[in-house]
Amino acid sequence: MNYLEMLAYIYRERPSGKITLGLDRIAKLCDFLGNPQDKFRSVHVTGTNGKGSVTKLLSNLMIEHGFKTGAYYSPHLSTFKERILVNEQFVPEQLYLECFKQVQKFAEMMDQLGESSKPSFFEFTTAMAFCIFERMGVQTGAIEVGLGGRYDATNILKSDVAVIVTVDYDHMHILGDTVEKIAFEKAGIIKFSNPTVCGETKLGPLEVIQNVCKEKKSELHLIGRDFEFDKVQLKLNENKFSFRGLRNFKDLELTLNGEHQFLNASVALQAFLLFAEKLGFEVREEAVRKALKKTINPGRFEVIGDNPRYIFDGAHNTPAAATLKKTIMTYLANEKLAGIVGILDDKDKIGVLSHIAPLFERLIITRPISHRAVKPEETYELAKQFNKNVSFEPDPIKALEILKKERWPTIIITGSLYLVGYLRDYILDGTLEPEWTISG
Template identity: 45%
Template structure:
């Protein structure tokens, strides 16, 4: 069987025997799994990043900063956009299919031993991914790891590591069914990544959340560094893919070129630089080359003339609307939009609908997106020209034929990932049709 065939077979095993959307809280399974594997997470210097928003960007920035300062590094991310390989980075690139298969097979031996102990001990999909990440990190013999928390912090399966620095980017009400109904409760869950004697870097957040985290840090003898108090960032200019910022922390670095777009990156740049500064001396040239190259697919990214970005909740939609005005002022705009059924469609479309001259409503490739007709009806309230095209690839082809000056695909990340694959490769790869979403 070809390597690619082995890769698809491995994915089928993971998606269908380790259900993708099943969540298991608690650390005893991942601890047991890693113990059987010889604790591959020990002896590595980790940055550990959580937050309601921004954690993917900060984890990415830290990975690039580490690499451009001359160190080997792995990165761990979730979810992925177009391929599961995006979850595992080595020196800022995705790992290969063969490395993925090797890591999955290694974990499988131990996971299946645990399966025999009963459902409660059977590792979940995310626990399996986490164990694979630590295996890859050990096999690559790297110095550093940059790790994004999957959900929350305290009981997240990444929380078995000992970090150089813990990072909490933002706190807002999200995953309330799991993490709690107030920002204070959510802050307590995220503060679970603060470790004894290890510094913690905080972004902007409500005072109630800040107080909870500070109390936990005090109990753990962890020094706290706050955005706006211990370090700040100021924008010099916003230009698509060529943004510029100044950083003032222990060091001052001016005119940092940042490829990632959006005013919110100001906070992420500062949080990443402060976190890295606590673990390593900053080199100005290395900092600039890291931020100039740091990249996340599908985050206000232009591919073949189409801007791709997720607007799957009201906060993200407001940022998207702000960025459209910032980078594409006074231009005629058309977009393809699709969203899954359990999201706040009304408030997302209220934010972005008026920004478009034409909006094509489609169905994201997810079992959770059946009510596209409902999305269409809501969209008509907020945009004057709305077209319904349930097939996403036909919707994109229609978008590309329009004469508008700026074109976008937004909404669900399932949609953005699917369309990105089509725009880059001219087709949808077999992996995306497996139904892992």
């Protein structure tokens, strides 16, 4: 078996269409593997938006302080290898195959017990990640939740610090139809007597999180009360802020774009300071500065190229679309913008389009490469409400070539991380990862 055959098995043989809540399967699978998730210290990160950026920042903070660090992300943009990184680098394909075979052996044993016992796609890949981290001898981990928290496969971690970045509406069919219910699911990652860091300010979700922290005797660190930031400079790829929390830092540089990234960086920094306190190591200012400046989170208001300049942002839900609108107005006010937008069918299409569609002088609606996007024509019909110069091209690459021929100076690609990853891959390499033929 080679790497692509391994991926084909994971995508096609592991149940993913129906989510069965619970930690029993992942716990059993990891128990078979010798519980590799217990072999490293970690920070566990959830949130409706911002968790990917916070996880990246934490990973780099750990690396710059000398720790061999495993980081786990989802979803990926262009290649499955982006999900499981050690020191922010891809791991060897051979190691993937070795750990895959270990996990497959036990997963197929569990399959024999019935449909409800079959490890899902995410449970299988989470077990692989922990196996890889153990094999590579990671000391610390920055682990991003896949969905929610309480029943997410990553929640078998015995994390040292829990992070809840934000709480808003997304995945309501699974997590609940109120922000309070969603907050309860995310608060499920809070561990008994270990600290929690929260970047949310809405009273409803906060009350839920505070109650869970009280019940679990977790010290809660809140933005605006226990730590805060001051905006110093917003300049594309050259942003600055000052931080006050467990320690104070002035004029920290941040390559990540958008004022919301000051919140994400502050949440990550407070969590890292607590992590250092828990593990008993010294936080060095020069390492903090280097980590924050070097952090890039692909597909989150990421700027590539010039003439045309491409901006990739995976704003896939209404709060993220509102943030993208604010970020565009901050950095690109009065510029002529063209957009390529594709949205998955299970998302709030009107909510996303109402924020971003009016920003473009020229808009093309397309189809993200995903089995969850089979109604792109529906997206197009809805987009007509918000933009008069909108057209439909289901092939993302053809949509891109249309805008290039029309010589738009800035092209923004957004609405789905699947779309962002597909076109980013094509633009950077002039070709596509062979994985797209398997995962799409």
